[in-house]
Amino acid sequence: MQKYLITGGAGFIGSNFIHYLLENYPSCQVINLDLLTYAGNLENLADVAADPRYHFVQGDINNQELVERLIKTYRCEILVNFAAESHVDRSITGPDVFFQTNTQGTLSLLKAAKNQNIQKFLQISTDEVYGSLGPQGYFSENSPLKPSSPYSASKAAADMFVLAYAKTYGVNANITRSSNNYGPYQHPEKLIPLMITKGIQGEKLPIYGTGENIRDWLYVGDNCRAFDAVIQKGRPGEIYNVGAHSEHSNNEIVHLIIDQLGLSNDQIEYVADRLGHDQRYALDNSKIRLELGWQPRTIFKLGIEQTIRWYLEHSGWWQK
Secondary structure (H helix, E strand, O other): OOEEEEEOOOOHHHHHHHHHHHHHOOOOEEEEEEOOOOOOOHHHHHHHOOOOOEEEEEOOOOOHHHHHHHHHHHOOOEEEEOOOOOOHHHHHHOOHHHHHHHHHHHHHHHHHHHHOOOOEEEEEEEHHHHOOOOOOOOEOOOOOOOOOOHHHHHHHHHHHHHHHHHHHHOOOEEEEEEOEEEOOOOOOOOHHHHHHHHHHOOOOEEEEOOOOOEEEEEEHHHHHHHHHHHHHHOOOOOEEEEOOOOEEEHHHHHHHHHHHHOOOHHHEEEEOOOOOOOOEOOEOOHHHHHHHOOOOOOOHHHHHHHHHHHHHHOHHHHHO
16 A cells, blocks of 8 residues: 655646546555645545545645654655646746745655655656747756746756755655646646636637747646656656647647637737746657656547536536
8 A cells, every 4th residue: 555645736736646546546545735725726636535545634835844744644655746836927926935835845845755764755847947948859857957937946946955855865756847737627827727718708818929839738647647657667866757749839729729619719819928938848758758668648639628628517616
């Protein structure tokens, strides 16, 4: 029986991973520690709330005493850190909380993991730590870090602490840096759910700048399989890029959603570009493919159809 402490498990990717664990590991135990800020939503896990293998605790990852007590009480062996402030626009107007949660919070978890001899520490990071990419090529795990926003800077700093704890103290830690995720339970402030929910309500669809910024889009279920592969087989101290090689501009995304929902192009509204807006992200995923045997399974067209259907069927979830 593997026992997990999941931090930030009430958020988008964390809640999907908890569902993944409970569906694929009948004998696992999952402790979910989440502060329940605006992006944390216990409704994401309402269907497993009564599962005896799952237990929720509301609390702050900066509370090292609480984290260590949870590890000891539940004999947790694996700590997966999803807890993060992740909205770039919010980081530009209020960077302090991003440093407190993403950087200081990660350090607090690392100290707890070291003190309690956690068997595996997995830090969930982002491709944004690499900065902006030109029209060609891909970021590898050895690419220099050039964060463009307070959000990505706070995540890059956290990654450095993880690597330092792996080297200095021998903590069995890994980092995954994934491309843009999409799928069920994603907060409506993010691009895809924002466009879906505004489209359903007949509102304008705001696109930054010219809409030609490009991202590699990864279905959240595929990312959950990558986390699992790294936890089970990842080499200590290693970073693994998790990309889908499915690049689309913001314009392409919005037009696809318009087509799926039967909307009009007249709903598109171009707005002033975001400060420090990176042009393109794309990841070389050869390391995780060759070392761990992972590869994406969800074709983007099918994944976006599934995602749109989920938001159509769960209007009560996002309207709140």
